[in-house]
Amino acid sequence: MDALGKIYNVASIVTMNSNNKLNGITVAWITRVSIKPPMIAISIGKKRYSYTLLEETDKFGVCILSKEQKELAKFFGSKSGRNTNKFENIDYELTKNGIPKINGSVAFFECKIVNKADAGDHVIYIGEVINEELLKIEQPLLYGEHQLL
Numbered sequence: 475m476d477a478l479g480k481i482y483n484v485a486s487i488v489t490m491n492s493n494n495k496l497n498g499i500t501v502a503w504i505t506r507v508s509i510k511p512p513m514i515a516i517s518i519g520k521k522r523y524s525y526t527l528l529e530e531t532d533k534f535g536v537c538i539l540s541k542e543q544k545e546l547a548k549f550f551g552s553k554s555g556r557n558t559n560k561f562e563n564i565d566y567e568l569t570k571n572g573i574p575k576i577n578g579s580v581a582f583f584e585c586k587i588v589n590k591a592d593a594g595d596h597v598i599y600i601g602e603v604i605n606e607e608l609l610k611i612e613q614p615l616l617y618g619e620h621q622l623l
């Protein structure tokens with residue numbers, strides 16, 4: 475047990491489409507950062523394939539996961555899009571902007587990247603919410619104490 479493990483977050487899958495290359499990454503380092511306009515910040519490791527793709531595009535999706543999607547969180551958080559098509563057997567649809575939305579999520583946001591900040595071995599992307607959907611009235615999957623809860 476350590477002090478940083480006490481910072482609890484929602485578990486999400488951040489999705490993207492760069493030149494028709496789809497990918498998704500499990501992200502627990504995510505938070506709201508503005509009310510008006512609504513904005514969400516995500517922290518992405520510089521070694522992730524998703525970082526390479528986010529540098530090539532201007533939008534990302536955020537799927538807030540349900541407690542039934544724990545295995546999905548583990549899958550998107552252990553494989554890399556560099557050598558796996560993570561969407562191959564996934565139930566999803568594309569928004570009109572081509573961003574993947576994973577079915578079964580509790581909520582979905584589509585964000586336009588408006589700013590970014592260097593953060594050690596990660597980069598924080600700040601996205602303005604351009605589309606939001608509440609899909610299920612239930613508590614989402616959480617990440618705290620270094621585990622999915």
Ligand SMILES: Cc1cc2nc3c(=O)[nH]c(=O)nc-3n(C[C@H](O)[C@H](O)[C@H](O)COP(=O)(O)O)c2cc1C
Pocket residue numbers: 485497498499500501502503504517518519521522523524525547548550551552553554555556617622
């Ligand atoms: C529960 C969980 C939370 C994670 N949170 C983050 C995160 O906030 N930021 C990040 O860069 N990686 C996070 N990861 C690790 C990435 O999801 C993982 O390295 C993934 O395989 C990267 O995929 P990619 O190479 O296709 O981008 C998390 C993994 C798990 C299992």
